[in-house]
Amino acid sequence: MPPATAPSPAPLAALVLEHLADAVYLLDPVSSDIVWCNRPGWESLGLGREEVLNHSVLSLQMDVSGAPHWNEIAAVIRSAPCYTFIGRHRHALGHEVSVEVNTTRFFEGGREYFLSVARDITRRTALEADLRKRENQLWFALNEAMDGLWDWNVSTGEVFFSPQLKRMLGYGPDEMTPTLSSWSDNVHPEDAAAVQRLLTEHVQGRRARYEARYRLRNRSGQWLWVVDRGRVCERDARGAATRVVGMVQDITQERAAQEALARSEAEQRALIAALPDIVMRLDRQGRHLYVSERIGTLSSIPVAQMIGRTHRQLGLPAALCDELDAVVHGVFSTGLPRESEFEVDTPLGHRTISWRVVAEQEGPPEALQSVLAVCRDITEQRQAANELARHRLRLEELVAERTEALNVAKTQAEAANRAKSRFLANMSHELRTPLGAIIGMTGLARQRAADTTQSDQLDKAAQASQHLLQLINDILDLSKIEAERMALEAGAFQLGPLLEGVSQLAAHRAQEKGLCFAVMLPPALAQQGLMGDALRLKQVLLNLIDNAIKFTQEGEVRVEVGTTDTAPPGCQGLRLAVHDSGIGIDEASCERLFKPFEQADNSTTRRYGGTGLGLAISRELVRMMGGDIQVHSQPGQGSVFEVQLALPTTQPAPVARGPARAEGLRAQLAQAHAGRPVLVADDDPVSREVAAALLRRAELAVHLAADGEEAVALAARQRFALVLMDMQMPRLNGLDAARRLREDGLNRHTPIVALTANAFDDDRKRCLEAGMDEHLTKPIDMAALYEKLLALLPRG
Incomplete structure (x- = not known):
């Protein structure tokens, strides 16, 4: 057969073009x-050949992707050898x-001519879109997942580590080198050999x-x-x-939780072993799943033989099994x-057993x-x-007997306390009334003294009266403290004026x-405003200073x-220390100083005097x-009494200063209220005279009444200031x-001041409840x- 010859190019090209996809x-x-x-x-457009030929691509809408004009x-x-673009053709359907x-x-x-070749890439486009979606999903998973990804190229030794890792x-x-050594070098030395062995065994199959x-x-x-x-x-x-x-x-937290759980279980096992109780776990059929070793105190059956068996299978009496099963089933x-x-009978004899069963976990039964x-x-x-129970019955009988005796004693004690309170109130009144007259008259006489001898004698009488008044006040203060009736009155004050007054007296x-x-007082502290009972603080300081002067013969x-x-x-923390260079006190006697009626020893009382009340009252x-x-002291080296409080x-607050405070107040009173009528009602004639003299010095018009009836009668006829x-x-x-005055009449709204020898807080409260406006105690200050x-x- 002769060799084949190539066909003519034109028919061949036409054949190829016709059969292209x-x-x-x-x-x-x-x-x-x-x-x-x-x-x-034409088939890709869903049209026939004649519907496509000699028709414009624009009329056929062959490109719907928004391409430029033709x-x-x-x-x-x-302008280019070949023009390529991605577009979309509209199908006839x-x-x-x-x-x-x-x-x-x-x-x-x-x-x-223009030759255009259009390839259908619809499937390819869909696959590419799906691939991009999957790549995005994978990338998101690698970035957001809790686990880290690694990819080891064994041939090159390169390792990819994900961002999460x-x-x-x-x-x-960009900080981790993509090599195997950058990972293996960070494995714990104690774990490295085992990790390498496991990886090698897998790689080798x-x-x-x-x-x-x-x-x-x-x-x-x-780690x-x-x-x-x-x-x-x-x-x-x-x-x-x-x-x-x-x-x-990363299982660090999981590992820590497992270790904590293991410790907890070990602790529970140790706790159960240490308990004097027997612990069991039973299933719904009453079979023993766990029994603690202490069961040996009740049964001679080994623990291993109890597991998986019920009480009946272990040979317990039927009645007891019924009782135990009822509790478990409940x-x-x-x-x-x-x-x-x-x-139950046990190796230790007949015993009474408490049996308590609880659910092992929460949830529905x-x-x-x-x-x-x-x-x-x-x-x-x-x-x-x-x-x-037998002892309780006997104790209740004894308590009833004792309670009855205590009630009797309580009634007697309360009666004694009431009697004591009445006695102190009466003694306060009976002592303060004449003492007030003495102090008042002494003061008036001192103002009219003709020579220095009389003044000196009257000063000594006034000092003795003040000493007696202090003694009465100490006894009354101690009584109030013991009866828990002492109350402090808080007000604004400054240490500067307070200590100035203390210094003038001491x-x-x-x-x-x-x-x-x-007195050594920092200037800034002297002007600091404080809230407290300034009068009681002054009383404490004067007590400490008087004691220091009393027991110091030379020095300071x-x-x-x-x-x-x-x-x-x-708050302001304060430390007020009174130093003296006196006789000092031994350590054993220091604490006794603060007990009522106590001093360092009896010889101190005989030599220096005093009741031993001042320090006890001051500390309280x-x-x-x-x-x-x-107190810090040693015999012969003086003492330091230190007050610490906040x-x-x-x-x-503005504070009046100087020794002429009373005279300044008197002048103000005379200037503002000279001639105003004031009624004084007091059954003690000397007290009336003292009060009247003090009021007349302030140029007030004084009216006197000897009792309450006379005071009410005078008030019914005249309005008083x-x-x-x-x-x-x-x-x-x-x-x-x-x-009576508050009920009706001319003096219904007139200020009333109780001027009395009754010095208890209850007395002041009773005065205010009766309609009085203020309360002053005798002797009159x-x-x-x-x-x-x-x-x-009132002004005017």
């Missing part, structure tokens, strides 16, 4: 008409076909898969517990591994604890798989309870004994004031203020007289009287 179009460059196309050209496309085709179009131009017979170890995206739990060091040097799992995914023709892929999970039915007691039972031997407890006594007296007495840093917010007053008094701070009323008077006492009058007398 791609659509081929011959276009007029000017009109964009399709002058020729192959079969796929003239622009033609210009691009002419309405759907779109993705195509890749390659267009070039050529000339035939002197005419220009790097974050797990504290590294940035001796282990189905690789899994290891080990410690891995992160970027900051901390993380991880579980590392991997598998060979590619091998070469010889079977050698070429690629291994794996995941790493817990399984309700989920609520049940308990009972039963008697039908979900319960097991219950816990706790057995306790309560034989001795029951015996003790019976014995205790400096004279120190000078008489030839002692130096000094000084007061040092400082601060402490232990006060709460809003300071403790009521929230502080305390301490007082709230406030704005400084103010009434001074004694509490205890014949015919009508001061309280009832005040109530001139400055206090004038100050009250200035505050109460």
Whole structure:
């Protein structure tokens, strides 16, 4: 057969074009008409050949991808050897076909043509979109998953570490070298050999898969517990591994939880072993799942033989089994604890056993798989309870007898206390009334004294009276403290004026004994506003200073004031220390000083005098203020009495200063209220005279009444600017007289001041409840009287 010859190129090209899978179009460059196309050209559009030929690509909407205008496309085709773009052709059935179009131009017979080949890439486009979606999903999973991915190319040694794995170890995206050593170098030395062995066995095919739990060091040097799992995914023709892929999970917290659980279980086992009780776990059939070793105190059956058996199978009496099963079934039915007691014979004899069963876990009863039972031997407890009941009955009888005796004693004690209170109240009144007259008359006589001898004698009489008044006050203060009736009155004050007044009173006594007296007070602290009972604080300081002067024969007495840093917010910590160079006190006697009627020893009382009340009262007053008094002393080296307390701070209050305070108040009173009528009601003629003299010095018009009835009668005829009323008077006492004045009449709104020898707080309260406005105690303090009058007398 002769050799084959190649066919003519033109028929061959036509045959090839006709059988191509791609659509081929011959276009007029000017009109964009399709002058020729192959079969796929019209079939890909869902049209017939005649519906495509001589029709413009624009009229056929062959490109719906938003391509430029035809003239622009033609210009691009002419400027390049081949123009390629991805577009979409509209099918006659309405759907779109993705195509890749390659267009070039050529000339035939002197005419220009565009040859376009359109390949259907719809499936390819869909596959590419799906691939991109899967790649995005994988990338998202690698970035967001809690586990880290590694991919080891065994041939090159390169390792890919996922972003999450790097974050797990504290590294940035570009900080870990993609090598096996950057991983293995961070494995804990104690775990490295085991990890390497497991990985090698898997790579060599001796282990189905690789899994290891080990410690891995992160970027900051901390050790993380991880579980590392991997598998060979590619091998070469010889079977050698070429690629291994794996995941790493951080189990540090899980490991810590497991270790904590193991410790907890060990502790529970130790606790159960240490308990005197027997602990069991039973299932719904009553079979023993667990029994503690202490069961040996009740049964000779070994623990191993009890597991999986019921009480009946262990040979317990049928009645006892019924009772125990009922408790167990009750817990399984309700989920609520049940308990009972039963008697049983044991190796230790006949015993009483408490049996308590509880659900092992929370949830609905039908979900319960097991219950816990706790057995306790309560034989001795029951015996003790019976014995205790017998003792309780006897004790109740004794308590009833004792209670009756205590009630009698309480009634007697309360009666004695009431009698004591009445006695002290009467004694206060009976002592203060004549003492007030003595002090008042002495003061008036002192103002009219003709020579220095008389003045000196009257001063000594006044000092003796003040000493007696202090003694009375100490006894009354102690009584109030013991009866818990002492109350502090808080007000604004400053340490500067307070200590100035203390110094004026104490400096004279120190000078008489030839002692130096000094007060050391920081200027800033002197002006600090404080809230507290200034009068009681002054009483404490005067007590301490008087004692220091009394027991110091030469040298000095000084007061040092400082601060402490232990006060709460809003308060000022104070330290007020009274130093002396006196006889001193031994350590054994220091604490006894603060007990009522106690001094260092009897010889001190005989030599220096005193009742031993001042320090006891001072310490109680300071403790009521929230502080305390301490003493530091040695015989022959002087003493330091230190007051420490904290007082709230406030704005400084204006304080009158100087020894002429009473005279200044008197002048103010005379200037503002001269001639105003004031009624004085007092049954003691000397007290009336003293009060009248003090009021007349302030240029007030004084009217006198000897009892309450006379005071009410005078008040019914005249309006007074103010009434001074004694509490205890014949015919009508001061309280009832005040109530009568408040009922109706000319003096219904007139200020009434109780001027009485009754010095208890209850007396003041009774006066205010009766309608009085203020309360002053005898002996009359001139400055206090004038100050009250200035505050109460109406202007005009």
